[in-house]
Amino acid sequence: MTAISLTVNGKLVSGNVEDRTLLVHFLRDHLNLTGTHVGCDTSQCGACVVHVDGRAVKSCTMLVGQADGASVTTIEGLSHGDELHPMQAAFRDNHGLQCGYCTPGMIMSAVDIVQRHVVQNPGGKLDEATVRQELEGNICRCTGYHNIVKSVLDAAGRMSTAQAAE
Ligand code: FES
Numbered sequence: 711m712t713a714i715s716l717t718v719n720g721k722l723v724s725g726n727v728e729d730r731t732l733l734v735h736f737l738r739d740h741l742n743l744t745g746t747h748v749g750c751d752t753s754q755c756g757a758c759v760v761h762v763d764g765r766a767v768k769s770c771t772m773l774v775g776q777a778d779g780a781s782v783t784t785i786e787g788l789s790h791g792d793e794l795h796p797m798q799a800a801f802r803d804n805h806g807l808q809c810g811y812c813t814p815g816m817i818m819s820a821v822d823i824v825q826r827h828v829v830q831n832p833g834g835k836l837d838e839a840t841v842r843q844e845l846e847g848n849i850c851r852c853t854g855y856h857n858i859v860k861s862v863l864d865a866a867g868r869m870s871t872a873q874a875a876e
Pocket residue numbers: 747748749750751752753754755756757758759768769770771
């Protein structure tokens with residue numbers, strides 16, 4: 711067993727887990743945060759992406775013990791109460807989802823992309839080709855990606871406007 715203590719969506723969580731427990735299983739099975747999905751067994755689909763210390767990580771590739779002491783954000787922790795995160799709002803407004811299975815991971819990856827290219831890079835621009843390249847690790851079986859890319863570019867504008875207003 712491994713003793714762990716980490717922050718998940720702003721709340722301190724601690725306990726003992728089997729050494730082999732993956733972060734995704736800890737989130738889903740121990741904390742009931744089932745918005746983080748499992749879509750493959752091969753680290754390819756990206757349905758399981760969460761943020762660990764602010765960076766997008768495929769949570770099926772990480773033991774929860776490796777996240778000891780870290781701050782983890784899942785899709786459930788992205789909104790502020792009833793107010794959607796700008797990325798969530800952009801996916802809704804641009805029809806960036808169909809079945810929704812890939813969507814939590816897609817949104818968590820997309821937030822990280824916009825953070826790196828725009829929010830933390832004043833004056834930086836994000837174009838369609840870069841979004842498509844950056845989302846290579848997230849598979850969607852429904853949308854054909856067009857509206858996902860549109861959503862991310864829309865959210866980039868919303869997130870930089872929100873930052874400028876702070
Ligand atoms: S479940 Fe993690 S990449 Fe598919």
